[in-house]
Amino acid sequence: MQGLTATGTLVLDDRSSPWASVESTVPAEPASDTPERRRAAWMAAAQAGDRRAYERVLADSVALIRAVARRQGVAHDQLDDVVQETLLTVHRVRHTYDPTRSYDAWLAALASRRAIDGMRRSGRQAHREVGDERAVALHPDEQDASAESERAQQARRLRAAIDELPPGQREAVEQLGLKELSLNEAAARTGRSTGALKVNLHRALKALRGRIHGDD
Amino acid sequence: MADPRAHDRLIAALGAELAPVRRLRPPWLRTLGWLAVVAAIAVILLDRYGSAPMLARWAGAPDLGWAGLGAGLTAIAAAWAAFALAVPGRRTTWAWLPLAPALLWIGASGLGCLREWVAPATHVASAHEAGDCVFFIIGFSLPLSALLIALLRRACPLRPVLTAVLVGLASAAASASLLEICHAFDAAATDLLMHALAVAVVVALNAALGGRLLSAHVRRAA
Structure with missing residues (x-):
């Protein structure tokens, strides 16, 4: 949408002055510079091997991943685990991102999957812990060890x-x-x-x- | 609660490991790649059996042609949907794409059974001959499924079982449309039942094995 607006301005300016088209390329940049587009551009650069862009887009992704994980119902103390798992997944599948599409939707799908995995794992762990507590309670030598x-x-x-x-x-x-x-x-x-x-x-x-x- | 700097450390480590990657091609292009293999098999079969008997069957009984077309379109739609679903962030509604062509395929095959007369250059298959159809469909579906799964493993199918079901549908439908080239039997309840059985076996095998292969791949991506 913003891209369209910028192009519209460019056409109008073009008619008023021959220099306008040169000048209007400058404001066109920030117009496309919404946080999401910035992330998409960074990820596209990261796919080509730009380390700075990559570290920026990952740092920028942390808050988004946390928000997705929270929405999925991940417990507060598990949020950071989901963030880390998702960052590792992003790293492994970064070639699947298509820069013409939304980076946030791509990231949210990965984060949501990792959040579900995390909740399943902690569910299993909680199940194991109950069993182990009973085992400890039933173990007579535990106190003497x-x-x-x-x-x-x-x-x-x-x-x-x-x-x-x-x-x-x-x-x-x-x-x-x-x-x-x-x-x-x-x-x-x-x-x-x-x-x-x-x-x-x-x-x-x-x-x-x-x-x-x-x-x- | 993890150390707040843990994220920064991980990001720095991942940054240090960064290498340029070859971007995944768009789903439609990857679908075309798989279809090229199906087309190559079709060319070999046409070379062996010729197109005349198939065209004579279709001219005499258009429902056979519609069923073949439905199967071909189902293969294209299911493969495209599988490749789209394997890209994170794409909508699950892609899975419905093969529904319309599948209805054409099933509907036209079913209508063929209601015909009172037997289509030209065919006869009604014996149970043994209908059994051959099962082997043909399963035999061609397995390598086509394996190829699709191998291609999909380069992507990241976050819904592995649904994707595998589409893989099964795509390869079974592609095999059924290839069978059309050398299928000298008219649509009949026994034959249709055998085709349905073969498609069900291929889809179920894919859902079980292919789903497992794809989900192991997605888990490893963590």
């Missing part, structure tokens, strides 16, 4: 949880977390980029947090 053996048990559980991670994530935890290598060392050893390692570590820690909290 020394802090030492409890720690050992926790370490075993963590190890088992790490073993269940997908290979890329496990590798990131092992190299960066357990062997305490630097990002560059780990990248050299695994042949992955530092960015990929960071993303994998991030995902792994999230998965482990979910698992350990679910088990406690």
Whole structure:
């Protein structure tokens, strides 16, 4: 709509002065610069590899994702998880965005799907927690267990949880977390980029947090 | 509550990982790509069987032609809808696109059964021959479905089962229209039943397996 208005002005100006067409290209820019169009333009640039535009559009997307997740009924303390999941999804499927269409609608569809996934997961986790509480209550040795053996048990559980991670994530935890290598060392050893390692570590820690909290 | 800076850190990490991507082509163009494969199969079949018997059947009994046209249009519409639904943000109403051609396909096939006379250059299929139709439809549908699913996995089908149902419908309808080239049997209740059975098997297989393949793909995108 705004594009049409700008073109209309351009035609009128064109008749009044030969310079008007040059001048009118300048106000035409801000006219198309609504926040949504700006995001669409940034994402289009990101698809071509523009990192600054990409970081801007992702930062701009956080509030939108939160709004979608809230509308879907995601609990307040889960909102940030949905934001992160959605940002990772945006990263993986950024090639599916068509710059001639609405960026917000594209993002909202991804956020809404991740919000539903998140609610399902936390529903399952809540279900597991009930079972585990009962198991703890029924366990006679729980109170007697020394802090030492409890720690050992926790370490075993963590190890088992790490073993269940997908290979890329496990590798990131092992190299960066357990062997305490630097990002560059780990990248050299695994042949992955530092960015990929960071993303994998991030995902792994999230998965482990979910698992350990679910088990406690 | 996550660390408020966690988002910034993740955004920076994703930014560091950014590489240029090849944009997904529009759904209509991707549909054309898949249809090109269907058309290539049609050319091979026409080369083998010729178009004369098919045209003679259609001239004698236009309902057979309408059913074939309905099947072809259903394949186009269902494939287009599947490719559109695989792009996040597109409306679910796309799923209704194949409804009208499917009604033409089913309606014309059903009307053929009501004819009192047998169409030229055909005979009413025996149970064994009608069984061959099932194999033809399923046999051609499986590779066509596999191709569609492989193409759709490059996109992001957020409604995997619905998309897979459309994949099944598209490939079954495409196979049914290909069958029209070498189908020397007149529309009859047994034959029609076998076709319906084959289409149902293909759609159900896709909903179960294809839906699973596509949803695993969408989950991994997280």
